[in-house]
Amino acid sequence: MNRIYTRPAAISVIAIVVSALILLCALPGCTTTSSKPTGKLKVTTTFLVMYIFTKNVAGDAADVTNLVPPGVGVHEYQFKPSDVKKISDADVVVKSGLGAEMWLDNLLNNAANQDVTIIDTSKGIHALKTSGTVDVHIWLDPVRAEKQVENIRDGLIKKDPKNKDAYKRNAAAYIKRIKALDAEIEHTVSGFSRKDFVSFHSAFIYLSDRYGLDQIAVIEPSPGKEPNPRSLAEISNIIKEKKIKAIFREPQFSSKVVDSLARDLGIKVLVLDPIETGELKEDYWEKTMRKNLGHLKEALE
Ligand SMILES: [Zn+2]
Numbered sequence: 001m002n003r004i005y006t007r008p009a010a011i012s013v014i015a016i017v018v019s020a021l022i023l024l025c026a027l028p029g030c031t032t033t034s035s036k037p038t039g040k041l042k043v044t045t046t047f048l049v050m051y052i053f054t055k056n057v058a059g060d061a062a063d064v065t066n067l068v069p070p071g072v073g074v075h076e077y078q079f080k081p082s083d084v085k086k087i088s089d090a091d092v093v094v095k096s097g098l099g100a101e102m103w104l105d106n107l108l109n110n111a112a113n114q115d116v117t118i119i120d121t122s123k124g125i126h127a128l129k130t131s132g133t134v135d136v137h138i139w140l141d142p143v144r145a146e147k148q149v150e151n152i153r154d155g156l157i158k159k160d161p162k163n164k165d166a167y168k169r170n171a172a173a174y175i176k177r178i179k180a181l182d183a184e185i186e187h188t189v190s191g192f193s194r195k196d197f198v199s200f201h202s203a204f205i206y207l208s209d210r211y212g213l214d215q216i217a218v219i220e221p222s223p224g225k226e227p228n229p230r231s232l233a234e235i236s237n238i239i240k241e242k243k244i245k246a247i248f249r250e251p252q253f254s255s256k257v258v259d260s261l262a263r264d265l266g267i268k269v270l271v272l273d274p275i276e277t278g279e280l281k282e283d284y285w286e287k288t289m290r291k292n293l294g295h296l297k298e299a300l301e
Pocket residue numbers: 075137201202203223274276
């Protein structure tokens with residue numbers, strides 16, 4: 001008689017254990033080998049700064065992956081088959097917008113993911129033009145960057161409302177740091193004796209717009225594209241005329257043109273980083289903005 005009753009009991013125990021495991025695996029942090037292991041929102045960002053902003057907002061509440069490898073610039077990127085897979089798997093794609101990711105529409109067409117939500121972080125941001133075209137480098141102005149972070153926060157909340165509190169809390173903490181950076185730049189720039197500078201490629205008009213600086217000339221028409229002799233002569237004249245004492249290069253490009261120009265004119269070369277390449281670390285944008293500020297100070301104080 002006993003055996004008849006113990007069997008269903010054993011089955012019930014197994015059923016309870018299995019149910020408990022299923023329940024546990026619905027919680028964040030459970031790791032299995034299935035394609036959606038954590039049940040977390042899958043967010044794919046386009047390039048370095050979008051990854052950094054998004055990671056700061058998402059924290060542990062969402063899985064964030066990035067497309068453009070950290071050593072490759074966003075302007076010259078050509079997407080790979082593995083990127084199509086990443087977009088196919090994504091719930092959300094975060095882009096800077098304004099055409100910074102020229103390759104993205106084609107990539108989205110290839111991935112044909114009907115359910116993916118695109119967060120355009122440039123939404124509501126006042127864009128500026130350089131040489132008649134909209135300039136894309138909004139992430140180099142902390143106040144516009146703050147708006148980008150807010151757009152990421154709102155987009156994530158809309159898609160994943162159950163983590164609303166986490167996204168709000170994380171974004172608030174990050175925005176506090178961005179505001180501190182903004183105040184620091186404003187204070188430092190107010191001590192500069194001059195405001196005009198020559199950059200490597202046209203990346204700093206938003207920074208200039210915010211703090212009253214003046215990007216009077218750029219050396220390369222687009223990054224990696226060397227200037228022709230005529231425009232080089234023009235730049236050289238501007239530098240002499242305005243008595244510019246330092247010009248800027250970017251870490252990821254050859255500095256040959258800049259170096260020889262600086263040698264000819266007897267001026268210094270410093271780094272001004274548009275943060276299009278670098279380390280996928282949460283504080284990397286802030287650290288590099290501060291480094292840039294230090295170099296601007298050296299050239300302009
Ligand atoms: Zn750029």
